[in-house]
Amino acid sequence: MAVPTITLKPTGQQVPQVGFGLWKVPNDSTADVVYTAIQNGYRHFDGACDYGNEKEAGEGIRRAIKDGLVKREDIFVTSKLWATFHAPEHVEVAAKRQLADWGLEYFDLYLIHFPLPLQYVDPAERYPPGWSIAADKWETKTANVPLATTWKAVESLVDAGLVKNIGVCNFQGGLLLDLIRSARIPPAVLQIEHHPYLVQPQLLDLAKDLGIAVTAYSSFGPLSYRDIQSPKALGTSLLFDNDVITSTAKKHAKTPAQVLLKWAVQRGVIVIPKTADKQRQLENKDLFSFELSSEEQSAIDALDKGLRFNDPGDYLNPPQRI
Ligand code: NAD
Structure with a gap:
């Protein structure tokens, strides 16, 4: 059965409601994984500078295009601006580097990855730069760049034809409203951690009112963060084992993931x-x-614990909650 699409309000572009996430896909298998996903009908890929596998993801897409499986315009590609590149003079350089890595002329969607500028790290020194300013120890340093300034530079990427839609990740309601106050081009998408332990009905309602499509990441809750040995995730029971989820799955003869x-x-x-x-x-x-x-x-909504696994407050020093 075909995957339905959601219309992005600012451009009218259609995005398949089920896409494929690229975080933690190992470099040596990314091209094959992307190629197989395309064979399996995926037409929407979610990448980022921070995932460190943009070259390989692009290789998978280019191979699928070369083999006649798809055309470029059949695929919706998202990438993200990493936190060390928020200063206006770094935004276009970063986006162009990412496009070159993918081997693409444009991204369908380009998102600010976190509302949290970090101090610049020269890509010649380390790429992707990650959270820590130092390569040999964990040391994070925020940078003094207002989000409106970064957004203006991201809007210029649309003017330059490098990206079709722009948006943000990990923004709460107040930040979203503030962004819109000065935006020339409104955000098309808000990407957030979203699962039954983090239900966020008000944020979803706000995005709907503002005409912003919402993308959920980490839909299985703690599972993805157990992969990286997060103590919070290791200490939280898996949604796959939750009675409400397993009994609903059984009733529909589907899996807990579905x-x-x-x-x-x-x-x-x-x-x-x-x-x-x-x-x-x-x-x-x-x-x-x-x-x-x-x-x-409603029974699944009621599993809400307000529990966030991807919280920079847990890994920045000094801690800063967003
Ligand atoms: P996910 O919810 O996709 O979970 C991944 C885990 O679930 C892996 O361990 C995988 O093996 C397992 N899994 C997948 N399908 C399964 C199935 N059918 N049955 C059993 N296990 C299954 O987690 P994620 O990777 O954190 O999130 C999805 C995507 O969201 C990422 O790949 C990335 O593209 C994006 N993301 C964005 C941000 C952000 O800050 N914007 C943060 C995290 C993730």
């Missing part, structure tokens, strides 16, 4: 699950042959 993704999709959200496994790739986009009832949706 129930978690379907719950998000029925909230009007775009999902971008990541898996190298061929079968799971198919499973994660097979979400449109069943419906969760409003009672089932």
Whole structure:
């Protein structure tokens, strides 16, 4: 069954509601994983400078185009501006480097990765730069760049034809409203951590009112953060083992992963699950042959704990909550 699309308000461009996330896909398998995902029907890829695999992801896409599987315009490619490149003089340089890595002429969507500028690290020194200013020890340093200044530079990428849509990640409501006050081009997408332990109904309502599409990341909650040994995630029970999720899955003869993704999709959200496994790739986009009832949706909403696993407050020094 075809994956439905969501319309991005500023440009009218369509984005497939199920995409493919590229965080933590190892460099040596990224090109093949992307190629297989395209064979499996994925037409939307979510990358970032910080994932360190943009060259390989681009290789997978270019191979699929060369083999006649897809055309460039069939694929929706997202990338993100890393936090060390928020100063206006670094934004276009960063985006151009990323486009060259992918081997693409434009991104369909370019997002500010975190509302948290970090001190510049010269790409010649280290790329991707990551969170720490020092290569040999953990030391983070924020930079004094207002978000409105960065947004203005990101808007210029649209003018230059380098990106079609722009947006933000990890913004809360107040920051979103502030951004819109001075924006010439409104954000098309808000990408946020979103799962039944972090339900955020007000933020979703606000985005809807503002005409901003929402993309959910880490739809399976703690699982992705167990992969990186996060103590918070290791100490939280898996959503895959939760009774509400497992009993709903059983009732629909679907997997817990499909129930978690379907719950998000029925909230009007775009999902971008990541898996190298061929079968799971198919499973994660097979979400449109069943419906969760409003009672089932509400029972999943009620699992909310306000629990965020991707919180820079946990890994910046000094801690800064966003
Ligand atoms: P995810 O929710 O996609 O979970 C990934 C984990 O789930 C992996 O361990 C994978 O093996 C497992 N998995 C996937 N499908 C499965 C299935 N059907 N059954 C069982 N296990 C399955 O987590 P994620 O990678 O954190 O998030 C998805 C994407 O969101 C990322 O790849 C990235 O593109 C994006 N992201 C963005 C930000 C941001 O700050 N903007 C942060 C994190 C992730």
